[in-house]
Amino acid sequence: MxxxxxxxxxxxxxxxxxxxxxxxxxxxxxxxxxxxxxxxxxxxxxxxxxxxxxxxxxxxxxxxxxxxxxxxxxxxxxxxxxxxxxxxxxxxxxxxxxxxxxxxxxxxxxIVQAHRDDPANSVQMSQIDVPIQQIKKIPAFLGEKDVLKVLQLMPGVQKGTEGQTGLYVRGGGPDQNLIILDDAVVYNANHLFGFFSVFNSDAIKSVELTKGGFPARYGGRLSSVVEMNMKEGSKDRLHGEGGIGLLSSRLTLEGPIRKEKSSFLLSARRTYVDVLAAPFIAHAQKGQKDRTKPGYYFYDLNAKVNFDAGKKDKLYLSGYFGRDKFYFREKSEFYRSNSGLDWGNATATLRWNHLFSQRLFANSSLIFSNFDFGTFNEFIDLNGEGSQIGYSRFQYNSRIRDLSFKTDFDYYPSSRHTIKFGLQHIFHRSTPSALAVAGSEIDAAANQPTEIFDSFETGAYAEDTWQLFNALKVNAGIRLSTFRTQGKTYIRPEPRISTAIELAEDVSMKLSYSTMNQYVHLLSNTGIGLPTDLWVPATKKIVPQRSDQFAGGFTRYLERPELTVTLEGYYKRMNHILSYKEGASFLNIEGENSNEISWQDNVTAGRGWSYGAEILVQKKSGKLSGWAGYTLSWTRWNFSELNFGKTFFPRHDRRHDISLVGIYEASKRITLSANWVYGTGNALTLPVSTYDGVMEKFMGLAVGNDAHLVNTKMTEYSGRSNFRAEAFHRMDIAIQFHKQKKRYERTWEIAIYNAYSRKNPFFYDVDTEHAGKNVLKKYSLFPILPSFSYNFKF
Incomplete structure (x- = not known):
């Protein structure tokens, strides 16, 4: 208080x-x-x-x-x-x-006027926005326009494994990105095991990425803020757009509820892989007694309504709902099994805009956010005559749910001052792990008690963007964040400052410093953002993460051609970042006392450093638009309980990263686009030798079960990140054919992913059975992939 x-x-x-x-x-x-x-x-x-x-x-x-x-x-x-x-x-x-x-x-x-928008005049640095119309013209994986994949093409943003949507910003992990949709936090932004994001570009109005020089109004994450706002809905007449692609179809409708006063937006998308595959699976298994039925689908829904309640008040109600479901069913004379995975997000935001005066604007929001993940397996033994003789079931769930209130004020006292201040309060309820097993052959000791963590996060801030002189502009602010959990309260001040100095016309130098704290963490074994990754809070034992970032650079605006050139360097320290201990994972049901092990006993905290330089040349409009970006960076981690206490490169460390994106409006009817990306290979941990050995193995899951000796393959490692994967590079191309019909506009798009069919590494494996020698094998996932889609707009 x-x-x-x-x-x-x-x-x-x-x-x-x-x-x-x-x-x-x-x-x-x-x-x-x-x-x-x-x-x-x-x-x-x-x-x-x-x-x-x-x-x-x-x-x-x-x-x-x-x-x-x-x-x-x-x-x-x-x-x-x-x-x-x-x-x-x-x-x-x-x-x-x-x-x-x-x-x-x-x-x-x-007609281009002599006056222009000069990005060099802004005090904000390390911030990128991409027009939505530009996103829709960039070549896409299997025709699915993806906001997060476009952000991966920006300098300072590392790509994860090929095809994945995970963001690794300036050395940070996927959990260190604050992803906001209409003020609501989205915890898991992935569909299809990370190959697509949950954001439908037809429903999005604006996208902005901040990766450094954070204003005081942002908090709760270490590495970046991705702020997205949904469209509000047209107030003049009914509009719509949609598309049919190889994997999914989508439809968006927007229009007035009361003309000039209120409007709605409704946008839906669903994949139909399960529907298309069902007849082929049924035909292949026709006449067989043993049958399998695999399936997968995802869907998402965006909805929004807004009301003008007078000249000074506006109300908004928006929500996102999405889910992924994977299932696998088997049936025979002697057993039936049913297993699956499902995960999803739900958000809802009620916002009130109020204009107190011509200089004071306020936005207040009530926000709900939920992410949950579940997996199960059910197995029934049959005697061959349809009678049940055995049964077992395994079920695992994880969830994080937020209820929050925030209010933000914008005050404009003069043309040289813009003051922002506000308060946010979040109630987190985390259920990191809930495991239940049952059955005649499974010991009840494997059941883990459900852990529920309730915590309260508060952030209060004030910042002022002040133009001290014509050539000097400063944004200075302070954020005070607190986090209360298990009777312990963390209080963390977070100073922020950014400056822009005009060196010459259209040229400025920018410097910034920011401190960030993070109170919720993502535990991951894979590093690629799978739904099995767990969101966990800071506790009495687990200290919040913290970072300090220094950044500096130059911005130059060129009027002809209309280009923005940015050169930036940064240095970031990270403390108390989390990782699993050696051999630990989100699911521990083997070994003695497994039912007494909490996730807090499976993690360890360490430090990280990231530093580098970025170059971005960007053109947002015109017949030819796009950008070129290059990143040179280093990321290092150190954990006392990992890698024998030695510093190592994490998986997402990447020395060089290049992105070239071009969009050419050949005519009103034809749009050409292409992108080329290159990146240094990921840092991986591979064994240096394998040999036959003997180890103890427990006979069951219960405490006190007898153990016996078994022969097994033993693996020896020289340390973490002892192998660097091959470099990654790929080209995508696309062509769009537009035609204005009487009542609507239609677009046919033909795209080719990985146009020269580069076999980029997806993962490596060591084959120990190859003529008595260890052989390193590379596995690639995506060869050249053509796609087409039909899009319409009215």
Whole structure:
């Protein structure tokens, strides 16, 4: 409570200073929206022409610009993908000015003005946004447009195993990314065992990745923030878009509930692999007594409604629901078995926007988030005549559930100050492990008691973006986070500061420092983000993770051609990162006292370091667009209980990473695109020798069972990360054919994944039975894969 009071006093102090500075000025404020649909546009730029005074809209499209006294002013409004507008206003007092920008694709011709949006003028560094329309034109794996796979093409973001959607940002693991959808945290962002993400691009309005220089309003993770916002729904008329691909189909509808006042969005997607495969499986097993029935499918649903409750109030209700199900059923005269995996996310957000004045904007949210995973296996013994003679069942579940409230304030006292402050409170309920087994041949001692951890996380923050001089802008802030669990309270201050110094026109140098703390952790054996990975909280024994990151770089904006060039370097320290101990996993049902072992006894904490340099050349609009990125980086870990206490490279350490992405609008009817990626191979741990040995093995699961000696293969390792996999590289290409029909627009897309069929390593295995020698074998997953899809929009 004392910490919250301190933050409140700091906010009041800043407000008092800013109110004094704002005397004898007038304020222009309002919302910037898309013409027609009235979607509010986040990140749009608002500038006074021929001056350095300006601002940008917040997440909800709101801006506030305080001007010095004058007779009139020309204000420029712009956003990537929209036609710029300029308004000349007479300054007679505070006023509200809403602006509707027209999308470029609705124009026959776009005239580029002399004024431009200058990214070098922003104090924020290490932040990347990719227009959704650009994402939809990039070649995709099996035709599925994937937001996270596009972010993997950015410098500083390492790709995991081929085809996976996991993000490894500046040396951090997948759990160190805060993935937000309409203010709600998404804990597991994967479909199809990590090959697709849960985000349907048709339902997404904006995507922004922050990998350093974190503002104080963000907290809870060490490495990055991926903030996504769903579309609000068109308020003028019914719109829709969808597509049919090789793996799934999707449909999105949006339109007014009450014209100009409220709207809805509904977007659904489902794969139909199980439906298409069922007739072929049934035909193959026709007449057979022994039958198997495998299957897999996923689905997701996005929904949102919003209401204008007057000029000063807006209400939003949004949610995401998605699930994966894999099952395998067998049937014969002597047994029946049924096994499966299922996992899924559910989020819901109720938001209220309120405009207290032209300078003070507030957003308050009630948020629910849930991720759960389960696996089971049921086996029934039969006597050949249909009678049951034996039964066993295994079931394992894991879950994390959040209920939270947050309120954020944006205050615009003058054109040189933008103040943000707020508070968030989260109630976490974690069930990391719940194992139950039953049956005539399975000892009840294997059952593990269900562990439930309740914890409370609070974050209070204040930050000020202050333009001290025309050539110097600073964002300084403080976040105070607390975490209470099992009677223990962790209190962690998190200072943040970023600066931008204008060295010349369109050239700036940026520096930043940020401290981050993380109170929930992901335990993984594989490092590729499978649903079997466990989310666990900090406890009395498990200390929260912490990082300190320093970053610096240069940004240059080129008007012709319209390019942004960014060069950045970073250094990050990570403390108390978690890993399983040697030989431990999420499921321990073998050995003495297995039912008394908690996940806390299977983990160990260590330190990490990551440092490197990144180059990004990006073009967001025009006939030819895309980007080129390069990353040079090192990541090292040290755990006292792993690798004999020696420092080692984790799996995702990658020395070089290159991404080239190009989109060419050949005509109104044809779009060409391609990307090429290259990366140093993963750091792997492989045995150096194998030999025959003898070991003790327990006869059962119960405590005190007798043991006996068995012959087995023994494996010797020289240490962790003793082998570097082959380099990874691949090219994808695509062509889209557009045609405007009378009532809708249709697009045929033909794409080729891995166009030159590179056999990239998916995993390695040591064959110990090959003529008495150990042979290292490489296994590849995806050769050249063509795909096609049909998309429509009305």
């Amino acid at each position: 004392k910490q919250c009071i301190s933050i409140a006093l700091l906010c009041n102090f800043l407000l008092c200073i800013s109110l004094h500075a704002a005397a004898q000025r007038i304020t222009i404020s309002g919302f910037i929206k898309e013409a027609g649909s009235q979607e509010q546009l986040p990140g749009a730029n608002v500038y006074i022409a021929s001056t350095s005074h300006g601002t940008a809209t917040n997440t909800y499209g709101f801006y506030s610009l305080t001007l010095p006294e004058a007779d009139s002013a020309i204000i420029s409004f712009s956003c990537v993908g929209y036609q710029r507008q300029e308004r000349k206003i007479q300054i007679k007092g505070d006023a509200q000015l809403n602006v509707w920008l027209i999308p470029d694709n609705q124009l026959d011709e776009v």
